[in-house]
Amino acid sequence: EPEVTQTPSHQVTQMGQEVILRCVPISNHLYFYWYRQILGQKVEFLVSFYNNEISEKSEIFDDQFSVERPDGSNFTLKIRSTKLEDSAMYFCASSIGTVELLSGANVLTFGAGSRLTVL
């Protein structure tokens, strides 16, 4: 079964360092997302990406964050200068997306997540 893969599974970094989290979405999916989950809390939307550009971003996704799809397969989230409060699980998700709401459409397939610990 197709899956979304994320690397690294766990990254420890010092405050102020840059971090890049990588994701390989399902190949025929068109919409890509990053979500964040602080331990024990809800899944929070960061950003959505479609047609090689950001379609929407949340208040959390400030100037320290950026996303790109450099080579048509990888989808990356970069945090320029990490803060302690960036410590969380970061999930990549993808969706095939369709024009009409058909069964099986517009649902998310998540990766296993990248745990980021900022010291």
Place this chain on the structure above:
Amino acid sequence: QLLEQSPQFLSIQEGENLTVYCNSSSVFSSLQWYRQEPGEGPVLLIALYKAGELTSNGRLTAQFGITRKDSFLNISASIPSDVGIYFCAGYSYNFNKFYFGSGTKLNVKP
């Protein structure tokens, strides 16, 4: 577009049935239920698309409210491997955005 989920925590005996509720003041194009096991990403359980739709997936049954603002997920004959966090998610086609509930943490005691 806030999704309120209840209860927050549920601890039940193996074999018992349970129901999780999801309510919003907003209308959604689709309402989905996901389960997250410890250390993993959420996995889709059931997706609902039509108002009033009732769908089953094994021991799981979910219904989308007539107003498209609410849903419930029922799990029958619970087993220990049902543990995890259950999230509802409303999808808005107009905004192409998913809105997640705060989750229900389920514990099943053998």
